[in-house]
């Protein structure tokens with residue numbers, strides 16, 4: 431089964447395992463990773479209600495499951511505080527560890543709790559959405575939202591272990607699987623090669639939830655992310671390429687108050703926008719794959735929302751002196767950072783929404 435070792439310059443090291451049925455093996459995997467103290471298992475309440483037996487079977491090893499009802503609106507420091515209080519009540523010491531089982535909201539919050547509790551205890555990330563398996567679960571960025579915006583507080587805290595079990599994704603709503611596939615397609619376009627061919631061949635079958643189809647796509651995306659974050663632990667360089675499609679994507683999410691699009695839908699639209707202003711020769715191949723992500727996406731925005739999206743892009747924290755930072759492709763597998771003029775920003779936004 432694919433095991434990927436991710437060494438960081440800070441000395442931290444993450445072991446990433448992608449394996450069907452791995453959830454049941456979590457206790458032995460933690461022990462093999464040298465985690466032997468008292469554990470605190472925190473999981474997403476919706477996941478708990480859907481996969482209760484599998485989670486309860488972990489209680490002998492990890493103690494009572496703490497199931498938290500989470501959503502983007504509840505991704506707050508108050509939630510992190512609750513988690514830390516529970517870790518404390520469980521008597522977890524420095525030799526203990528946190529096991530975070532859920533989507534990106536849960537892994538970001540529980541990872542932050544692990545970073546803060548006793549000034550940092552080890553943690554294990556068990557992402558249970560496709561988006562979290564291919565993106566949020568690995569890389570050590572943890573965080574919570576403030577009223578002023580998403581992920582405005584957080585810490586880098588690398589998980590000791592990341593366990594991706596594709597079997598967990600069977601209960602995921604179809605729309606959430608497509609959302610995760612947008613990040614996979616992003617990786618495929620950044621890399622080309624076998625991952626791109628797999629996506630072209632199996633995208634719809636993977637969206638239908640077949641774990642056997644999902645497995646190689648998850649592995650390909652995780653390998654790319656692992657390589658990138660290992661070389662750039664704190665996002666000073668190549669890690670920025672992972673923002674491909676996100677300049678327009680984030681702007682669309684903000685302009686529609688996070689209510690119209692899933693993150694992956696916004697990213698897929700953003701990929702279409704970035705491709706439109708990229709000088710790549712194989713644009714048609716790239717676009718036809720991105721289009722498959724957008725079959726069921728309603729991309730109508732009113733004039734005020736379009737204007738808000740444009741404003742959000744130019745206000746983006748990566749924007750400098752009127753120029754907006756974009757990831758463009760010189761070709762499939764050949765990303766580049768570019769400063770883009772307001773005129774090209776508008777062109778990208780228009781193309782993104784020209785479904």
Ligand SMILES: NC(=O)c1ccc[n+]([C@@H]2O[C@H](COP(=O)([O-])OP(=O)(O)OC[C@H]3O[C@@H](n4cnc5c(N)ncnc54)[C@H](O)[C@@H]3O)[C@@H](O)[C@H]2O)c1
Nearest residue numbers: 476477533534535536558559561562565566571598601602
């Ligand atoms: N740390 C990072 O590097 C990073 C990267 C990308 C995204 N993120 C963060 O991740 C979050 C989005 O993650 P997400 O898309 O996983 O959202 P999420 O955690 O809100 O999960 C989406 C929904 O799926 C449910 N769910 C989780 N697992 C399930 C399962 N197996 N079956 C059925 N339902 C399940 C959840 O209850 C929720 O309703 C955002 O807050 C974003 O900021 C972080």
Ligand SMILES: [Zn+2]
Nearest residue numbers: 565613693697
């Ligand atoms: Zn993303």
